[in-house]
Amino acid sequence: MSFSFLLPFTISRPSGNARRISRLVRRQLHSQSKTVIQELDERGFIAALTSPKLKKHVESPTTIYAGVDPSASSLHVGNLLPLLGLLHFQAKGHQSICLIGGATGSIGDPSGRSTERKSLSPEDLAINVKGITDQVHRFFRTGSAYLEKRGVDLKGKGKEVDMGVKVVDNYEWTKDLSLLDFLRGPGKLSRVGVMLARDSVKNRLTSDSGISYTEFTYQLLQAYDFSHLWNTYGCRIQMGGSDQWGNIVSGIDLIKRSQAQSHDTPIQEDEEVEAYGMTIPLLTTSSGEKFGKSAGNAVWLDEARTSPAEFYQFFLRTTDEDVSKYLKLFTFLSIEQIDKVMAEHETSKSARIPQKLLAAEVTELVHGPSGLHKALLATSILYPTKPDLSSLHRTLKSQDVLAAFEGDSRFHKLPFSEIIGIPISKLCVIYGLCKSRGEASKLISQGSLFVNDRKINDPRDEIVRSNLVDGRVAILRVGVKKHLIFYVE
Template sequence: MPLRASQLGHRSWRRALRQRAVTRRLNYSRNPFDLGDTRLLDELKDRGLVAAITHPELRIHLKKPSCVYSGVDPSASSLHVGNLLPLITLLHFQSYGHKALALIGGATGSIGDPSGRSTERPPLSPSQLQENVAGISAQVHRFFSRGNEYISERKFGKQRATDPGTLEVLNNYDWFKNMGFLEFLRVVGKTARVSVMLARDSVKSRMSTDQGISFTEFSYQLLQAYDFSILYRDHRCRVQVGGSDQWGNIVAGIEMIKRLQSDSGEGTEAAKGADGAFGLTIPLLTTSTGEKFGKSAGNAVWLDETRTPVSEFYQFFFRTADEDVERYLKLFTFLPFDVIAKHMKKHDSNTKSRWAQYILAQEVTELVHGRVALKRAQGSQDILYRRAPRDIKSTEVLDAFDGDHRLVRVSWKDIKGLPVTKIGTMFGLWKSRGEATKAVSKQRSVMITDRKIDDPRDEMIRGDLVDEHIAIIRWGVKHVLILYVDDAYPEESES
């Protein structure tokens, strides 16, 4: 209820106002998410997508359309599932009417961010870096196009903006390519304080190792900070989103914006404007067993379906542990919380059904790869894990695994008489015959179609073929090689 001077004595009224101000400040410090109309921040927080924000005024700033950016490191030609959370967070911002800006590190990618690393990244050649930038740029555009389609078709936008914000993909090489070293020192270097740079966790952790940190990596935080200042100045971008390990770099950007504006002579208005620069960090995701998300087996799960087939991508999320699945439903999907609760209730009634994992795999695959690819992935799932091998038709396999690197077309004369271990090694199921022999002799985890391989010398026979064309070599649950034998009726008879 508003306080009125007529209701209180003059002194009591002023004292009440001061008390209310103190109470508001205490609320700020206790929980900065309790202020203002911030459906977006509330949703991000409830989904587990917020580790920290640089200033509680962010929730007030986001009442009006703003511009939000996240950087992407072009260390490979494709993103992987570990990159999904920043992209999904940007998609949330865009769906609430804010402009999303993805910044590809064409310049900083040649150096490498030392955050979260114990050793320096190997340098990329200019041609490789250019290829990576092009591949990731196209991938980001596809992700947001499919993401907006997913939100619209699934009608997840009821509480969001009527018109989603726009997307722009930029490359920081565009403003660094013509900047000389002296100009960098004059414009950027003078805003930095070495004591503050040394205090960054990414620097301190490396300086305590035998390898130390190179001057190149030490300077990385200045480059990323300058990125934020350029986007702030030229694109009116006020918010940076990054992983928890990016906190120091984000704060460095905000400080650089303040210093550059102050040095430009804009005075108090410049300082006031710099208060409009904010940072939001996302928790670094690990599984319930403490492993880094997406790399538990040492191999990245890529968003590029030519590197990780859609059916493998689907399987990765379908194999999520029960302890993680509810958290992942909140993080990786746009399903409303009440819908997630219903799915979890159904899942908990019969955990063997893996209902929650099925929903998770379905939602994330459609979000990233689209509805057509999802149907293909579900067809692959049905063939590999639900149907009896002898019930599979060769035409179904060709349709479901079209473009999948695990499907190999061969001629019978090229594999006749060869051990299954040699065939699997030839086509990439194993890295070496030694690994194949270990899988058979020690792990005892190799099957071809419906026959277990007990001896590394066991050869493939015609009886292993399903529908006269298909043979499936399995190594455990995760690894599969599908052979399609073109000549179903070779002229020579099998000896």
């Protein structure tokens, strides 16, 4: 009997390759007055550290990792904080590793959940792992360009060394370990009493659904990940959300026990090894809602799921109570710059300057300058400064609409024959602006449905060529947030 996802369990001193990595000249910020821990702490990025010695440890180049769960083929804005944390470390001259849970993702982390995750098929899991791998690489490419544009030296002192993020999949080192090897390795070195004391386990044990043996052993697999990276890449730090504290401590404990075993010395419970953990606060809005949802839907980093324009609008809608905190967490603007912007905001809140700055910075960081350009262009089209759209109708060019929205889920490029003769109320349902003809008719009766600059007064009204902007464009709008864009070929 064997598991097909685990490698033989061995931990020894860091390999020669890992030692060489630690000696490489890392990329540095212009100012080295603050360590990365000081910088992150000042921004409200740190919930807890497993040891105060980590503050001293990061004064020299080190390696850190954070894991992401491949539950979908794209990450969402809730995943941005660990990615930004890795980018901060990278910018300060350290090595960042992003671990994708191709193995652990097939099991599911019980942390923060009241029920067991739905299992993914191997095919779906492979698609998700590839999608996220590509996305992480893209994030660090755009992130590097973002930092260089803002004067951060990412090349080191005269050394052309590529110290980009490493993306690894734990399936690669866990796929071949047999059940007996797993039990003789991390199983033998782990204590059930400690495992039962983890909050993620205790909460599930008292719930109606209970916890499966598979989920119970999840913390051992994550601990094994840390020990593998510690040994193979010289990785000394694991970063995760506050709900990952128990899993992180499990990894440190496994490393400590394996080192004692390999040196044939008694385990000293109070002995510290050079392995550390840091947690990020679980982010909520000022109203107590979980960060990362827009109208109940996830805000994805994949522009095919959430367009740069929608992404920009999500951050633009940040409340005054949250915007200062988000500027510190999601941008690389200095604290001094942020304080200055917030002071200006107090004198003119209607201008929403910090919200516009936040939206622009994060959109460029994730989608690059071209994505930001599309977002700003789309915003100028959908949210003109004047209260009506008459001026837009006169000046807007169809090519601008095509450039701003092509690829956006709200954008439909189609021949005029597909919409001619069809009531606008029916088009709203066909293309997802409304759930039913009844809802569309109600919006029309309330005066809430517009096509370009024209209020629709009759559910039987149709789109006619004379009302198209620049002879090609029809923008259907419900209120101020819901849009449907037709580009007529």
